[in-house]
Amino acid sequence: MFSASPTLDLLCRGLFLTVMAMIWVVLLVRINGLRSFSKMTNFDFVMTVAVGSLLASASQTTNWIAFTQAMIAMAALFIVQSITANLRRKSDQIEAIMQNTPVILMRNGKIIDDALKETRVARSDLLAKLREANVLNLDEVRAVVLETTGDISVLHGEHCSEALLEGTKSVKG
Secondary structure: OOOOOHHHHHHHHHHHHHHHHHHHHHHHHHHHOHHHHOOOOHHHHHHHHHHHHHHHHHHHOOOHHHHHHHHHHHHHHHHHHHHHHHHHHHOHHHHHHHOOOOEEEEEOOEEOHHHHHHHOOOHHHHHHHHHHOOOOOHHHEEEEEEOOOOOEEEEEOOOOOHHHHOOOEEOOO
């Protein structure tokens, strides 16, 4: 208990536990590296959401056992992420199991409706991404790729190197 006043105790406890949990997360990120909260894979996205959830529960806990459990769970997530990143880097099979394949949604100025349907991307969302990328003419678009993270990449200009599309999935359409 931080104070005899329930309101002051609540405020002090929330501030103290939140600061401690944030310091713990920063320490774990420093140990694990900058990739900790990247959006490179679906696993990274889940990691970010899970750590956020654990951080929230740690800052709202009413006892030290629950706080410690949240801190241990955060450390475990970082360890699992590190292990899976190393396994993915060393094994194409594990990479294939854990990672989605990027999908080409548009190629050489033509929207691939079957790819939009398969990936459940609305045509209006695709057009919005094209506008965000300052595309002025669909004929300028070399490729639009739905990345493994859910982001949409727009490649436009005079030429697109095939190396940039390596490992993508083309849907016939």
